Amino acid sequence: MSEIKKSTRTSFAEAIVEVGNEYKDVVTVAADSASRYGDFVKKFPERCFNVGIAEQTMIGVAAGLALCGKIPVVTSYANFLAFRAIEQVRVDIATAGLDVKMVGTDTGFSSAWLGFTHLALEDVAAVRSIPNIVIIDPADATEAYLATKAMFEYKGPVYMRLRGRKDEPVLFGKDYVFEIGKGNVLREGKDVLIISSGSAVYESLIAWEILRQKGISAAVVNMATIRPLDEALLLEITSSVQSVVTVEHHNVTGGLGSAVAELLAEKRPDVKLLRMGVKDTFGTAGSEEMLKAYFGLDGNAIAERIKSFLKNDYKSEVN
Amino acid sequence: MAKIATREAYGEALAELGEEMKDIVVLDADLSKSTKTSVFAKKFPERFFNLGIAEQNLMGTAAGLATCGKIPFASTFAVFACGRAFEQIRNSICYPNLNVKIAATHAGITVGEDGATHQSIEDMALMRSLPNMTVISPVDAVETKKAVRAAAMLKGPVYLRLGRHPVETIFDDNYEFEVGKGVVLRDGKDVALIATGTMVGESLRAAEVLAKEGIDAMVVNIHTIKPIDEEAILKAAECGAVITAEEHSIIGGLGSAVAEVLIEKKPVLIKRIGIRDVFGMSGKPEELMKAYGITAEDIVNAAKSLLSID
Amino acid sequence: MNQNEEKIKAIRLVAERIRKDSLWMSTRAGTGHLGPALSIADILATLYVGVMKIDPKNPKWPDRDRLILSKGHGCLALYSILSQVGFFDRKYLGDFCTKCDTLLPGHPELKLPGVEANTGSLGHGIAIGMGMALAAKMDGKQYRVFVVTGDGELQEGSNWEAAMAAAHHKLDNLVVIVDRNRLQLGDLTENISKLEPLEEKWKSFGWRVKSINGHDIKELLSTLNDVPFSIGKPSAIIAHTVKGKGLKIAENKVEWHYKVLTKEQYEDLKEELALEELQDE
């Protein structure tokens, strides 16, 4: 891991300008959220629309633009996009499979201080309940940049989770490859498989290091695409690694953990699974670091939980 | 046995409860005739509020009433309740843990001809993702009545999932209902059929077919999706093979809840029966159940294929 | 007869056919929203025959005018008019809610040629139409977007979000036609949540408004061909209509929002209304 820090929102803003150069049909629709598009707004003012604080209209307008051959990008706080406007996302965009890119920001703990209304911990669950939508949760700025570009190479609705304005560690270098629907093995290991996405990946890597020092060999997979889930990769790894832990900065219900549980329950009932995430409770206010610790989802806490998970009879585990 | 839609039972139950509990108020968004809150409205017009086609305001108003000690029942179709007003339910009702009951009708694909926009196959997933929410999906008219009463007594937000289409009445009045407690309807040892709502009837039928073929199936009614009865599920899993059945997406509802419990506590063979991550479409309820593979026959086939793997 | 009168006569015939088709489709299927389809028959007939620039042989023609039926439950009328102007063969009308995965479901979907948006959930149409109107402005295209909404539908806040935004973006290529039949599923709109003064509401949101008789083809034609009423402003037309128009037992009756004729009733009315045989030969 390098010392460089950058926010996923910054690299999204950079990538979207390049995408704008490349694809003339890309337009942005904002709901009082235009700043997230960075220089795109300055560079292509005629391709930017702001509908005000009206997220439902933002989605509807994007659908109309898509129906006229545009490739709209919408963005807002994940909560207002995936909660306030969820029915519009479902009916206007998903039922028709429209080519609209939806970017929810400030997910996980990154809206920290704003309190629970802005803490998006159920957005993946909400979007995943709706058919047709690809869901991407990039681990760092590099991946956010690549994913932003990749979603325009894909035709159809995409929901991407970004975080706040705060800079965060850059995990991946120039050689990193992102492909929709493919998990990336970041660390090989044989004792336990850690699957995570988004900001939880960084913490999982810290946990990996702590575990390594204790002589535990963990594999770490970055599952940036939560749907479609990279089933082939998981089935391959779990044919030899029998203990699996999912880590997400999201509610344990409905998100990555559930997706993995659904797969393994049906295909690998011999595997033991521990789902780590926010345990079916609402968020609270605090800095991102504080909240990670508060919910037991920072590197230390993850390592501790995995140690006891491996030690104990997993049947008595209550995550 | 007589077929009665669970929404009919809901309307009657509300009208009865209204007599006993003066704090109950009922809100609707222009669908009172369909959701059957009209029965209550006729009896207690001063405690009934139609807010027009405005579901977000429906939930917000219910929240406000709850802060003043009322027990609001807010009704509309499941798609609008859980979809259009999702954020309002999250922020104005669940987070403050207000005593609001959301009784949504027309859930599932058996809504029929209205088609995809009106067929709610994600509602349980959405409601289950919200902390503080209790999610109940009753089987028939009898269970619905008991569930409505239980919801009124329970303090905190409750989501009641009701259907449009008449369904067979399975239980009699002696049936005992308790929020959060699964009910074993048929004992068995080879495979456990864990079902909710309309799929309980299909599962019982499937169990009969399986019995004829020498397969002893257990049938468990999980009417409360959240909090889920882990004990009942773990007990059912002793069969060694589990099938979940729901008229809902296999993502996020009963199937996911059971998978989550079992993979962590007692891994066994599982097969989830439900809508396989696609939208609904127009058609007659029975045709649709067939088209989406959620009939007794599908359960039978799933059971057989699970057991042959064994 | 001058040209205009001829056109009006032709439109009237098309509107009559919409009504007959709606009765035919819904009776056969035993389901459907009849009342709200009958109230918009004249509006849709006028738009498709006398106003809109379309090419049914090329349903995706980029320069076409668009129509979004925001009150998607009125789709019986839409299906009829789309088949009448040639988007698809009339024989498919028999598929309305009679077979699984039909192209003609209970609410309109894009898979049917001529349908411009998936609707059925109220309060979505104006925002989608607004997106289309924005696209036209961007691309320097001349097409217009017509959105037909119900009146009760205007209780949804999403309409007012979109109305505010359309005015802000000066979308004079966007036209909303409100089917003001004064009834919604449960009751009179004014008993459920008062909409009046409706004209004032649109005006206060920055739209130009006209109120007309939604069954008077002549008035419909002249008003619809007169949009935009003002350069730089979106136009709203409040079309006063009768729910169930043309079917005496259904007119102004709230229960006919979602009710259809029985086959017996249909046979009884067949002669009087010159309806088609229910069964295909």
Add this chain to the structure above:
Amino acid sequence: MLKKEELVYLQEMAKKIRCHIIEMTAVAGSGHPGGSLSCTDILVALYFREMRIDPHNPVWEDRDRFVLSKGHAAPALYAVLAEKGYFPIEELKTLRKTGSMLQGHPDMKKTPGVDMTTGSLGQGLSAANGMAIAGKLDGKDYRVYVLLGDGELEEGQVWEAAMAAAHYKLDNLTAFVDHNGLQIDGPITDVMSPEIIEEKFKAFGWHVIDINGHDFEEIINAIEQAKKMKGKPTVIVANTVKGKGVPYMENEVDWHGKAPTQEQAQEALKALRG
């Protein structure tokens, strides 16, 4: 008419509240000072002159209710509640800290005196409607106040609720619009104009009063007028200045959601204390 000493009392209180807002957000290192300062005088008029409340019994059934629909102005509400005695003034320093009773947006389960959880714009008026309906239902004479932002009027739910409030003739409900003209992306008239606000509410069946939101005399007269209005809810469109009282914040959109540094806070306090 406001007596001279009453006016001075309210003005002094408003000054105090504004100082709290600056201090709180500076300590928290985040928060929304601009929109808190613009609505301070309205809150002071309500809590220190108008509302029937009992800080020792925050859940008193007959109390007047207040819903801060523009929940991001929480610092203003917290400062008022603390000065009113709902909780110790010391608590204000814990704003936005993990475990604090003072969340980034108002939380009725955590903070005594907060009548409704808010923070997601557009939702407060609906909840206020519910409270007003309950009041009518129970034959109680309490009144319900709700404060909306002007940008917030862009949310459709506000108009759903506005329509319903008029339909139910909720004359026990009074809404304020904090008309400061700015939202995150810029002036409301550039981003998405909700103008003309007065005409919209009139068309939605409300009694409308237009005032200077920093003039106590006008605020209180408007409240009195609203109380006399029968059969209609009243909206008071209060024309305000975002960042009011702190020269470098006034009418500056950047101060919507940014906390002052300690130095900036000192400068602000100096200006406020005059």
